[in-house]
Amino acid sequence: MSELQPRSTRCHDILGCSGEGVVRIAYNTRRHREEFQIVSSSTASATSVNRVFNFNAGPSALPLSVLERIREELLDWRGSGMSVMEMSHRSPEFESINAAAETGLRKHLAIPDDYAVIFLQGGGSTQFTLAPMNLCLPGKPVDLLHTGTWTAKALTELKKGIAHRIAATTEPVKFTRVPRKDEISLSPDASYVHLCTNNTIEGTQYHAIPETAEVPIVADMSSDIASRPFDVKKFGLIFAGAQKNLGPSGVTLVIVRKDLAERADKNLPTIFQYRTHIKEKSLYHTPPTFAIYIVGLMTEWIESHGGLAGIQKRNETKAKLLYDTIDSSNGFYHCPVEKDSRSLMNVVFRVAGINGQSAATNPDEASEKEFGKQAAAAGLVGTPGHRSVGGMRVSLYNAVEPAAVEALTSFMRDFQRKRG
């Protein structure tokens, strides 16, 4: 039985490209926890905090530099004499915060002018309901590409009286990949095609968006929004809870082609019409002001990492390290997802037992439970898979540092040495 080895103390900048922050990481084998000593040039004194490596599936890790900024501005936002939480949503101060979040997203996601950017509440589950209410045309079905838990939820809502077809499903292969081009059978007259770009629970992701000709795509992008550059023009409507890549929970980003928002019956409840929020720039009613402020800070953080191209590179590096560790484990770890559908955001894998059998054929729940427990004790939090599917799931959203994945893969090799 080996022990976690002490790592050499080193410096690593995790405060963006500003060079403001210095983090000293020292493994402490007794406490099995990362200890961060933060020295920020923006505060006069050193602050010591104990932060874990956070692989939660959402809500999830936020950049330390963003949290520090929030903390610094919490009692007095830039001389306003109040917290962002205390501002009227009709004040010039908050209007500037709201506009900055939209502007940052438009810039980094390259959102064209004929698309609206609005901040709503209620997450993806609300959007499953609002999208058909707003975008369905009489007699024209919704085509669904069924790839797992979240499209199943969308399907449940469509079954409540909305014409729809399953245009593709990977359920027969247990959702271990997204559909291939030749498996997708679209209706010629669909109102829209619904798909989920990244399947958080199944660990799959589209690496090419299906072609749908003139039929607009409604994309649940909750778990991979802003993780890589993408062409907004391929979509009619994009929605995403902020709590994976863009901020805290409580705000839902909706990007919608303006002409599609005009499909809605004006007799729909006012609050359920996209056009209401487009017209009022997300200020029809009181928005989740503090969450929108943090989305704006996240766009600045994306900027400091070279925009989405830089973020993509960083995410690819993190995912490669983890998948390589799994694939080179001689079957001790096994990722059930087909290689060309593997998610860069959520890495799912199974763990073998101590009996020498392969995780592919004989995953061991006791071993997986022990993995999650020992990982948490070592300050590597959030590795157990979704309660509905078991196994392990490691989420590598934007704010997860490469150093976190290095620590995790180091732990994984060690765990294997002890048990494999």
Added chain:
Amino acid sequence: MSELQPRSTRCHDILGCSGEGVVRIAYNTRRHREEFQIVSSSTASATSVNRVFNFNAGPSALPLSVLERIREELLDWRGSGMSVMEMSHRSPEFESINAAAETGLRKHLAIPDDYAVIFLQGGGSTQFTLAPMNLCLPGKPVDLLHTGTWTAKALTELKKGIAHRIAATTEPVKFTRVPRKDEISLSPDASYVHLCTNNTIEGTQYHAIPETAEVPIVADMSSDIASRPFDVKKFGLIFAGAQKNLGPSGVTLVIVRKDLAERADKNLPTIFQYRTHIKEKSLYHTPPTFAIYIVGLMTEWIESHGGLAGIQKRNETKAKLLYDTIDSSNGFYHCPVEKDSRSLMNVVFRVAGINGQSAATNPDEASEKEFGKQAAAAGLVGTPGHRSVGGMRVSLYNAVEPAAVEALTSFMRDFQRKRG
């Protein structure tokens, strides 16, 4: 022309009853701004922040002690190694936060066991839509007590195909009071009675809830929830955005009698059924975790002020000081609301011009504009009335300190001396 007089420096505890905080308030006539020097026993060093007096109508002031607590816990919530914003909503840590918020509300609002307490998103405007979807019985109308802007919004949604009656309206008297008992004509078979307990824009408030026999009341309590003790049993459903008295925007408190939630058609969209959120204890989908955490902190703050009885006393004292200042101004200030309908939360008034005429008969918009401008320059923020009605509006929600009202009334007397 007199100037604002320097006030003597004094100590005033605004950090609850814990005695932890000391605030030194010094008027600076040149800067016209309150300056707070905060010494908290929970931090090693003194921190200086510049905070205004905040009379915003919502989002609105939060207690400084609550903001400080948020700040202290922002990078590492009680040894968890992460911010509340970064926690999985399925984690034991967040479940304890969610439960604490509910428990605190149940205790201080004396919510009986046959009522559910749930945290939703979308504010009052969403509840106008969800309440009829969930609570309407076939052929039984909604009775509406129409008292201003917010009941007008509810009415707009009812007009989209929901049977309803206006059971009382004070529109003929320009909403300067709530309806009297003998003006309310209820249907014997209504699904429910909709009313707004406090009218934020008109500055009116019910000081006795109308009797409706067996017909449940749906109450929009957004702007006076938790401002005074009240009997939950008089209501069928209560909803309130947190952003006035209970926290930041982005979370909506719903208190609903459990049997009423069972009226809803199970074919309604899942996310729009109250029963979904009751069954899942607000965790059906990702809730606005950080906002719920702050609601929990607010219940602790209410506790530290003697519960709702203590809060009520404090609110009455603040409102009395302001109304007395208006009423004793010899007509320079005028509150158009009838005395027995006056809101303790939102005090509306008009201001006279420099021509010696009365604000009751000749309110002066130029003078009101000047009032708002000079008040803001003196660190008294948020006094202009709602853009739809003009005049002044001062919101005195729970977190507004008595010292803020003292500063405001001092300013008001001074403003009058200069112009009256």
